[in-house]
Amino acid sequence: MSEATMTEIASFERVEQAIDWINSLIPFGIRPGLERIQLMMDKLGNPQRSLKFIHVAGTNGKGSTCAMLTSALLACGYDVGTFTSPYIEKFTNRFKYNNEDIPDSTLLRLTNEIKPIVEQIAATPLGSPTMFEVATAIAIMYYATVAYPDVVVFETGLGGRLDVTNIVTPIVSIITNIGHDHTDILGDTIEQIAAEKAGIIKPGVPIVSAVEQPEAIEVIRRKAAECSSSLYLMNEQYKVVPHHIVENEQTFTFTGPFRTMEQVAITMNGAHQLKNAAVVLMALEVLRQYMAFVIDDDTLLAGMHQAAWPGRLEMVSHTPRILLDGAHNPEGALTLAQALRDTYRYKGLHIMIGMLSTKHHEDVLRHILPLADTLIFTEPDFRKKMSAMDLSLIAERMLATAERRPHIMVESDWREALKRLKEITQPEDLAVVTGTLYLIADVRSHVLHRTDSEKGW
Structure with a gap:
């Protein structure tokens, strides 16, 4: 029996079967490292190289930041892929294109395409790819071969340096903040965790951050200098000044190195969302200033106001x-x-x-x-x-x-x-x-x- 015939027989017929198979990889746990995802990308022809990514890391606020980035870019007329985790309701929530979940038929087809590759790798000393590695590969395949977005908002799973998503080279990187989470993997100290998060910084790629602890700032500043990457740090290159705060409405002024934006309004609650919003505006300013993104103020402000993220306040x-x-x-x-x-x-x-x-x-x-x-x-x-x-x-x-x-x-x-x-x-x-x-x-x-x-x- 030919390999093609065996693959055809092994193919899933329903999306539920495909999702069950992906979730069956959960017991392989979290295995930091890029060897398996790199091998998958090589076998797929490195589709990630055709995409423009905004790579988002941080302890908290990643999802909200991704939601605001997506909403603002959509409002400005861009097609946006958004890969986030975890999901709140359905597995397909992970893979969005213009805020719509990946179609079941597409997820089924892509899973059937990647399954033989996963099984090949599982038979090597590298061992089986994990659930998150497979999900990341599917996301890249979806955006590079099916949806073709103008930009992909790409959230890290855990850490940064050895996180699966670090397979990509973005057009701008974001580190929202540093805190104590996943210390069993990332380290016990703020410096250790910051070093892992700073691992997403790539040579020559601008980095935007709202990190506040002096020891974490030093780690990020040093890594940015090593990579010759322009660093935009909150309260240094840009700042946010709150104005009016009530339930479901916060207004503020954003001041960056290129201009000031007044009366920016968001509906997300909590003072931390003002910092996330400022990070988003700074990242968009970098895209506007240096990468010819066309960002109209009125549509940008409308997109920021419309942004929402489930399960957070x-x-x-x-x-x-x-x-x-x-x-x-x-x-x-x-x-x-x-x-x-x-x-x-x-x-x-x-x-x-x-x-x-x-x-x-x-x-x-x-x-x-x-x-x-x-x-x-x-x-x-x-x-x-x-x-x-x-x-x-x-x-x-x-x-x-x-x-x-x-x-x-x-x-x-x-x-x-x-x-x-x-x-x-x-x-x-x-x-x-x-x-x-x-x-x-x-x-x-x-x-x-x-x-x-x-x-x-």
């Missing part, structure tokens, strides 16, 4: 008021706490939280505990979940000497926990669901009745 219900925020690391919890103090108004605050066992539980809870009137500990439907009881015991220990303590409830079933959250939230109160995005994804689909939501990423 997202109000999904008004009776009762339920706010979702995937604050899964200490820096994310801090930005949530700041928003709860500065942006939202409520009489009582009831917080439901579920986390993974690998996260910094005390550092997250430290920001949440002082604000809550009620804390409901629950568990996401995920193999690496943290026990709700164990998480509550950590909180109890931290509250032992506190002057003010919330009412604590433990309900391992997130559906029951959500039911209890709704019951105790009065009209003047605010309910918040936070923690891992695995929990946020399920709660969001449940509240919004998205019955076609898929599980996992």
